Amino acid sequence: MSSEINLTLQVWRQPGPQAEGRFVTYEAKGISTDASFLEMLDIVNERLIENGEEPIVFESDCREGICGTCGLMINGQAHGPQKSTATCQLHMRSFSDGDHIVIEPWRATSFPVLRDLAVDRRAMDAIIASGGYISVNTGAAPDANLTPVPKETADTAFDAAACIGCGACVAACPNSAAQLFTAAKVQHLNLLPQGQAQRWARTEAMVETMEEFFGSCTNHGECEEACPKDIPIDFIAWTNRDYIKAKVKNRKLAG
Amino acid sequence: MLGSLDARIPVGSLEGKWTDHKFSMRLVNPNNKRRFDVIVVGSGLAGASAAASLGELGYRVKVLTYHDSPRRAHSIAAQGGINAAKNYQNDGDSVYRLFYDTIKGGDYRAREANVYRLAEVSVDIIDQATAQGVPFAREYGGLLDNRSFGGAQVSRTFYARGQTGQQLLLGAYSALMRQVAAGTVELHTRSEMLELVMHDGRAVGVVTRDLITGEIVSHSAHAVVLATGGYGNVYFLSTNAKMCNVTAAWRAHRKGALFANPCYTQIHPTCIPASDDFQSKLTLMSESLRNDGRIWVPQAHEDGRDPHEIPDSDRDYFLERKYPAFGNLVPRDVASRNAKTVVDEGRGVGPLRNGVYLDFSGAMARDGEAVIRAKYGNLFDMYERITGEDPYRVPMRIYPATHYTMGGLWVDYELMSNVPGLFVLGEANFSDHGANRLGASALMQGLADGYFVLPYTIGNYLSDFLGDPALGTSEPVFADAEQAVADEMNRWLSIGGTRSVDHYHRELGKLVWDYIGMARNKTGLEKAISEIPALRDEYHRNVRVLGSADTLNQSLEKAGRVADLFELGELMARDALAREESCGGHFREEHQTEEGEAMRDDENFTHVAAWEWNGEGTPQTRHREELEFENVELTQRSYK
Numbered sequence: 001m002s003s004e005i006n007l008t009l010q011v012w013r014q015p016g017p018q019a020e021g022r023f024v025t026y027e028a029k030g031i032s033t034d035a036s037f038l039e040m041l042d043i044v045n046e047r048l049i050e051n052g053e054e055p056i057v058f059e060s061d062c063r064e065g066i067c068g069t070c071g072l073m074i075n076g077q078a079h080g081p082q083k084s085t086a087t088c089q090l091h092m093r094s095f096s097d098g099d100h101i102v103i104e105p106w107r108a109t110s111f112p113v114l115r116d117l118a119v120d121r122r123a124m125d126a127i128i129a130s131g132g133y134i135s136v137n138t139g140a141a142p143d144a145n146l147t148p149v150p151k152e153t154a155d156t157a158f159d160a161a162a163c164i165g166c167g168a169c170v171a172a173c174p175n176s177a178a179q180l181f182t183a184a185k186v187q188h189l190n191l192l193p194q195g196q197a198q199r200w201a202r203t204e205a206m207v208e209t210m211e212e213f214f215g216s217c218t219n220h221g222e223c224e225e226a227c228p229k230d231i232p233i234d235f236i237a238w239t240n241r242d243y244i245k246a247k248v249k250n251r252k253l254a255g
Numbered sequence: 256m257l258g259s260l261d262a263r264i265p266v267g268s269l270e271g272k273w274t275d276h277k278f279s280m281r282l283v284n285p286n287n288k289r290r291f292d293v294i295v296v297g298s299g300l301a302g303a304s305a306a307a308s309l310g311e312l313g314y315r316v317k318v319l320t321y322h323d324s325p326r327r328a329h330s331i332a333a334q335g336g337i338n339a340a341k342n343y344q345n346d347g348d349s350v351y352r353l354f355y356d357t358i359k360g361g362d363y364r365a366r367e368a369n370v371y372r373l374a375e376v377s378v379d380i381i382d383q384a385t386a387q388g389v390p391f392a393r394e395y396g397g398l399l400d401n402r403s404f405g406g407a408q409v410s411r412t413f414y415a416r417g418q419t420g421q422q423l424l425l426g427a428y429s430a431l432m433r434q435v436a437a438g439t440v441e442l443h444t445r446s447e448m449l450e451l452v453m454h455d456g457r458a459v460g461v462v463t464r465d466l467i468t469g470e471i472v473s474h475s476a477h478a479v480v481l482a483t484g485g486y487g488n489v490y491f492l493s494t495n496a497k498m499c500n501v502t503a504a505w506r507a508h509r510k511g512a513l514f515a516n517p518c519y520t521q522i523h524p525t526c527i528p529a530s531d532d533f534q535s536k537l538t539l540m541s542e543s544l545r546n547d548g549r550i551w552v553p554q555a556h557e558d559g560r561d562p563h564e565i566p567d568s569d570r571d572y573f574l575e576r577k578y579p580a581f582g583n584l585v586p587r588d589v590a591s592r593n594a595k596t597v598v599d600e601g602r603g604v605g606p607l608r609n610g611v612y613l614d615f616s617g618a619m620a621r622d623g624e625a626v627i628r629a630k631y632g633n634l635f636d637m638y639e640r641i642t643g644e645d646p647y648r649v650p651m652r653i654y655p656a657t658h659y660t661m662g663g664l665w666v667d668y669e670l671m672s673n674v675p676g677l678f679v680l681g682e683a684n685f686s687d688h689g690a691n692r693l694g695a696s697a698l699m700q701g702l703a704d705g706y707f708v709l710p711y712t713i714g715n716y717l718s719d720f721l722g723d724p725a726l727g728t729s730e731p732v733f734a735d736a737e738q739a740v741a742d743e744m745n746r747w748l749s750i751g752g753t754r755s756v757d758h759y760h761r762e763l764g765k766l767v768w769d770y771i772g773m774a775r776n777k778t779g780l781e782k783a784i785s786e787i788p789a790l791r792d793e794y795h796r797n798v799r800v801l802g803s804a805d806t807l808n809q810s811l812e813k814a815g816r817v818a819d820l821f822e823l824g825e826l827m828a829r830d831a832l833a834r835e836e837s838c839g840g841h842f843r844e845e846h847q848t849e850e851g852e853a854m855r856d857d858e859n860f861t862h863v864a865a866w867e868w869n870g871e872g873t874p875q876t877r878h879r880e881e882l883e884f885e886n887v888e889l890t891q892r893s894y895k
Contacts, residue, residue, distance in 0.1 A: 002530070016806055017467075034530045036641075042535055042757070049755040049810070054801045057809055059323070061496040062332045063536050065637065066421055069327050082640075089640045114467055115807040122444065125324050129436040133429035134388045138308040138706045139379070141386035145343060148397025158390040158415060161422060165326055189388050 002034040005097040009044065011056055012104045014113050017120075021113065023102075033093040037080065038063060038070065040092055041103075057116035065089040065228060068164035071171070072117055073104040078168035078226035086166060086228040106171035110178070110213045121167050123213035124181060130209035131202040132185040134194050147193050160188035162229045172226035175215030180223035182210040183239035184231050190242055200246035207243050260513070260865055260880035263667045264368045269354075269886050273372040276668075280715040288313035291717050292476040292725045294461055296448045296503050298325030300420070300698060301681025302482030303427035304705030310434030312710060317474055318431065318440055319463055321447040321498065321812075326428045329484060329496040330701060333420025334541035334634070335404065336412035337384075337698040339377040344401050348409040350374045355887060357696060360406040360586055361661075361689020362839035362855065363889045364519070364863070366882060368668060369687050376707040377699050381413055383706055387426040391415050404694040405542055406586040406894075412695045417541050417633045423698055427705070446472070447812065449743070450736040451479065451507045451677065458507075458677035459726045462736040466812060469744070469805035471737045473728035477720055478676045478713055481507060482705065485660035485682035487520065489820045489827065490772070491764020493657035494526055494539040500816035501823050504664050504683050512672045513865035513878060515665035515685035517823065518831035521692055521840045522773050523658030524590035527641055527651075528610040537656040538641055540613075540634055542694045545583045545590070547618035547627065548651070550574050552611050556601040562612060562650050573597055581894040588691045588840050588853075589894060591655035595773050596851070598654065610652035619647070655773060659697060661688040661840065662830075665865040665880070669712035670704060673865075678713060680704035685863070690839025744804040747814040752797035756813045759794045763817070766790065767824045775831045776844040783828035791821040826866055826875060833877055836860045848891075857889050 007028040014021030026048075031040050038060050045055035060070040065086040072087045074080035080090045095101065103117065111119040149157075161184070169180035186206050189195035195202070217236060224233045265276040283291065291314050295306040298320040306318045322328060340353040353374035358365060381399070385391060391413050392400040401410040415422040434440040443463070450462040452473070460475035486501035487493040508514045525540045551572045553565055573593055575582045583590075594611050597603065604610050619627050624647060628635070635646045642652070663685040670678050670686070681701040688696060726732070770783035794817070802808045837846040837853035838860070846854045861882050866875035 032531055032533065034643075035533050036535070039533050039535050043533055046755055046757065049799055049801060050753075052801065055810060057807055061322070061327055061498050062329060063497060064332050064538050065640075066418065067327045067329070067331050067496060069323070084636075085640060089637070091640065091643070093643055118807060121323060125326075125432060125435075125442075125444075128429060129432040133433040134386065135433060136383070136386040136430075137311045138304075138383060138430075138710065141379070141382040144341070144381045144385035144391075145398045149393055150397050151393045151395050154390050154393045154397075157388075158422075161388075161390050161415075161425065162418065164421075165324065188390070192388050192390070194386055194388050 002032050004030045004032055005092065005095060007031060007095065008100045010100065010102045013056070013116050015115065017112055017114055031092055033091070035092045036063070036088060037074070037090040037092065038088050057118050059118045060088050063088040066164060068166040071106055071166045071168055073106065073171060075102050078172045079228050084228060084230050086164070106167050108170045108176035110176060111167060111170060124165055124167065124178060126213060127178065127182055127206055127209050128185065131198070131205035132189070134189060135198060149193060153191055157188050157191040160184045160191070160231065160235050163231055164229055166228065168226040168228060169223035170214060172222040173215065174220055174222065175218060177217040178210050178214040179217035179236050180227060180231055180233065182206050183235040186239045186242065187235040199242065200249045203239065203242040204246040204250055207239065260665065260673070260863070260878055262366060262880055263669065264366065265668065269367060269371050272368050273375055277711055280711060281718040283714045283718050283721070285313055287721055289315060291315065292317065293478050293480060293713065294319065294474055294476040295480045295482060296461065297328065297482035297484065297683070298322065298428070298431065299328030299330035299482060299484060299681060300424055300427055300701035301705040302328070303424065303431045304702050305480055305482060305680055305709045306440055307427060307430035307434050308706050308710040309713070310437065310439035313439065316434070316440040317443065317476065319443045319446045319448055319461065319474065321445060321466060323444055325431055325442065325444070326425060328424060329499055330424045330698070331421045332496065333698055334417040334539065335543040336402065336414035336419045336695040337380065337423060338404070338411050338695040339381045339413060339699065340374050340411060341378055341381060343399060344410045346409045348411050352409065353377060353411065356407050357687070357693060358689070358887050359892060360693035361691050362853070362892060363689065363857070363861070363884065363887070364838050364882065365687055365689030367884060367886055372708065373687050373700060373703050376703045379707055380699060380702045384423055384426050387430060389415065389422045389426040402543060403546060403584065405545060405584050405590070406693040414543070417543070417631065420698055423702065427702070448503045449506060449740045449815065451510045452732050452736045453510055453674070454726055454730070454732050457675045460728065460733065462733065462740050464740060467807050471740050473733040473737060475725045475728050475733065477717055477725050478678060480678045480680060480709065481664065481683050482680040483683045485663065486820070486823055487657045487660050489764070489824050490657040490768050491761050492529060492534060492537050492768070494523060494537050497536060500820065502816050502819045504679070505819040505823060507664060507672070507674070507677060509868050510674070511868065512674045512677060513665040513867055514662070514826060515863050515865040516662035516830065517827045517866070518771065518834060518841050519661035519690045519839060520657060521587060521659040521661060522591040522655040524587055524594055524655050525613065525653045526656035527638065528605055528607065528654040530607070538637065539656070539658060540638060540651065540653060542587065544613060544631060544634060547630070548583065548613040548615050549617055550583050550611055550613055552597045552602040552604060557608070562604070571597070578894045585894045586691060586693060588842070591773055592842060594655055605652045610654045612650040613653045614650040615646065616650070659692055661685065661690060661692055665863070669715060670709055671712070671716060676716065678709060680709060690841055743815060744811060747798070747800040747811055748804060750796065750798055750800065752799045754797055754799060756798055756800065756810055756817050759790065759798060760813070760817045760820070762790055763787065763821055763824055767827065771824070771827050771831055774842045774844050777832065780828045780832040784825060784832070787821060787825045787828065794818070794821060829874060830864055830866065833864060834860060855891070
C-alpha cells in the first residue's frame with residue numbers, strides 16, 4: 001500500500017564540466033512510496049523551478065530499465081539499494097520516512113561530469129567501435145536458419161547481450177574499469193558461430209581499447225553486484241582466456 | 256499549390272513492383288558515392304540501419320542524435336518481436352499473407368505497394384540481424400523459434416526474450432559503430448536538430464544545437480534523412496521514452512513537408528495502469544503476454560473482492576466472449592477499446608479501478624510456472640518492480656496507453672517527402688501501417704526502411720546531382736536558420752513566467768487524451784481545437800525556463816519540444832474531425848456499428864490526409880492521396 005514519506009537529499013551540483021562541484025541539501029517532503037526514484041527527483045525539480053532555482057540535471061529516457069541512460073550513485077551504490085534494478089526502476093518503497101539519501105553522478109575519470117548528475121560516457125562507444133560487431137554488410141547475409149545455434153549457446157550469448165551500457169560497472173569498480181561492459185559484448189559475439197571469424201581480433205582490440213580509456217580489471221567483482229542486468233563476471237574470465245589466446249593467435253597470423 | 260498527391264507507385268503487378276523498380280532506378284557508381292553527403296537524424300532502428308548501410312555503400316554520412324550514444328534510441332524498449340514471412344513454422348505463412356494481414360490490420364488505410372514491399376524484405380531483415388549476432392530465441396535443434404502475435408493466425412514473430420527491440424537496435428548500432436570506425440560515418444551525439452535548411456525548394460541541411468555547450472551548428476548535405484520516431488508524447492503519459500518528441504519532423508513540416516494522418520495513433524492494450532498524478536510515463540507489458548494471459552473483469556460493477564475469490568462464473572472474459580476466433584489475440588485497437596468500455600462501465604479493477612486483469616493462472620496450471628517464467632520472466636519482474644505485486648500469484652492489471660503513432664511526415668514510394676531531398680524513415684513517416692499497426696511490425700518497418708529501401712531509393716535522387724558539391728554552410732540560408740534557433744532560445748529564456756514546461760506538457764496531455772484518445776467525437780474535437788491553442792498561448796506567455804542557453808539546460812530543450820507538440824495536438828484534432836469515419840486507431844463515436852465496432856466510410860475516406868503548413872495562426876490545408884486497392888478487397892475487419 002502506498003504512503004507518503006519525507007526525505008533529506010544531498011545532491012551533487014556542478015554547473016559545468018570545468019566548474020567546482022558541491023553537495024546541496026534539499027528536503028523532499030510528502031513523497032509517495034509508489035513514485036519511482038526519478039519521479040521523486042521530478043517532483044523536487046518542479047518545486048525548485050517554482051522557487052526560481054535551476055532544476056537538478058539528471059539523465060533518463062525510457063524509464064523502463066532498458067535504454068541505459070539513467071544511472072545515479074545512491075548512498076554510494078550504483079543504481080541504489082535494489083539488486084538487478086536500474087535507477088529508473090527503483091521505487092520509493094525501497095526507502096523509509098526520514099531517510100537521508102546521498103545522490104552523486106557516476107564517479108570515474110573516463111566519465112567526466114557534464115553537469116550535476118550527468119556524465120559523458122562516450123568512451124564506451126569507442127570500445128564498441130573498436131570491434132564490438134560482426135562485419136557483415138547489409139544484404140550479404142545467408143538464410144538465418146543456415147547455421148543452427150545450440151539453444152544453450154544462444155541463451156548464454158543473450159545473457160551477455162542483455163547489457164544496457166549504463167556504466168554502473170565502471171562506477172562501482174575501485175579501478176574504474178569497464179571490463180564487465182567490454183566482456184559482455186566480447187562474449188555475446190564470441191560465443192556465437194557468426195562471431196568466430198573475428199573472435200581473436202575483436203577480443204584483442206576491445207580489451208585494449210578498454211584499457212586505453214579505463215582502469216584495468218583486477219577481479220574485485222563489484223561490477224557484478226552493481227549490474228542492473230545481472231551480467232555475471234564469468235564473462236570476464238572467459239574474455240581473459242580469449243585475450244591470452246588472441247595474443248598468441250594474432251601474433252601467429254601476423255607471421 | 257499541390258494537386259492530388261502522387262506517391263509515384265511503380266506500375267506492374269504487386270509482386271513485381273519493387274523488383275522492377277530497383278532495376279529502373281538510377282544508380283550512383285561506387286566511386287561517386289563518396290562524393291555525396293547524407294545527413295541522418297536519429298539513431299534508432301531506422302536511422303542506425305540506414306546510416307550503417309549508406310556508410311557501407313560508400314556515402315559520406317553524418318549521424319546526428321540528441322542522445323549521449325546511438326544505442327539509447329527508444330527502439331531499444333520494444334519488447335515483443337519482429338514479424339517476417341519466413342514460414343519457418345510451416346503454418347501457411349507467405350509474403351502475401353503478411354502483406355494481407357498488415358493491410359487488413361491497418362484497416363485498409365495503407366498503400367498496397369508499400370506494404371507488399373515491407374512483407375517482401377521482412378525475410379532479409381531476419382537474415383541480416385542473425386548474421387550480425389542478434390541472439391534470437393531458438394529451438395533445441397538450434398533453429399529459430401517463432402511466436403504468434405495479435406492480428407495474425409500464423410506464428411511469424413521472431414523474438415529475443417522480451418527484449419527484441421534492444422537486440423535489434425544493438426545489432427544496428429554495432430553496424431553503425433563499425434562504419435564510424437571505418438570513417439564513412441561521422442557521429443554527432445547530443446546534437447538536436449532544430450531547423451531544416453532549404454535552398455531552391457530542396458532540403459540541403461539542418462541546424463543543430465549542441466546540448467552540452469549550446470553551440471548552434473550548421474550541417475549541409477545532398478540529402479537529409481529523418482528517422483526521428485513518433486509523437487506519442489503529445490499525450491504526456493505514453494509508453495514513449497521521456498525525450499521522444501516531434502520536433503525534427505515538425506520543423507520540417509513548418510518548412511513545407513506535409514504531415515500525414517496525424518490522428519492515427521495507437522493505444523496499446525497491455526500497459527501498467529497509472530498510479531497517481533506524479534506518474535511520469537507509462538510502462539508497456541509486451542503484447543506477447545496475450546498469448547498465454549486471459550483478460551477479464553468481474554461481471555459485477557465495482558466488485559471489491561480479491562481476484563482469487565471471484566469464481567469463473569462471476570468473471571467476464573470479454574475478449575473471448577465477443578471474439579471467439581481471435582479471443583485475447585484481437586488487434587490492439589480492438590483490445591484497447593474493449594478494455595475502455597468495461598472500465599467506463601465501472602467494472603475496472605485495482606485501487607483506482609482503472610485496469611483489467613491479465614491472468615496467467617490457467618497458463619501456469621497448464622504449462623507449469625517454469626515455462627511461463629522462461630517465456631515472460633523479465634516482464635513479470637518488471638511488473639513487480641513497478642507495482643510491488645507478484646504476477647505469479649496475483650493477476651496483472653493492465654490498461655491501454657499510447658504507444659505508437661502511425662501518422663507522420665508524408666513520403667512517396669521511395670520514402671521521400673514532398674520536399675525534394677528530404678527522406679523520412681521508420682515511425683517518423685506515415686507509410687506502412689495505415690490506421691493501425693499490428694504487433695511486431697514497427698521493428699520490421701524501421702529496419703526495412705533503413706536496411707533495404709532507402710539505400711536503393713536515395714541513389715535515384717542523388718544521381719541528379721553528380722558533380723555538384725553540397726551547399727556551403729556559409730550561405731545565407733544557413734545563417735538565417737542559425738539565427739532562428741538562437742532567437743528561439745532567447746525567447747524561451749526571456750519569458751520569465753511562473754509554471755514549468757512539464758506542467759504545461761502534462762496539461763496538454765490531458766486535453767489530447769480526453770479529446771483525441773481512444774474514442775473521439777465532434778464535440779470533443781471542436782473543444783480540442785479551441786482549448787489547445789488557448790493553452791498554447793498561455794504557455795508562450797507564462798512558461799518559466801531558467802538558466803542559460805550556453806550550457807546543458809534540460810528545461811530549455813523541452814521548451815521547444817513541447818511548443819511543437821502543442822501545434823501537433825491541434826492538427827491531430829483537425830485531422831480527426833475531418834475524418835468522418837472510424838478506422839483502426841481512429842474511432843469516431845458517430846461512426847460505429849450497432850455492436851460498437853468501427854465503421855469505415857470507404858466511399859469518402861479511402862485516402863491519406865496530408866496537411867500543408869500555412870504559417871503560424873493559419874490552419875493547415877488538407878490534401879489527399881487516394882488509396883487504390885487492386886489486389887485486396889475492402890471488407891469490414893472481423894475478428895469474431
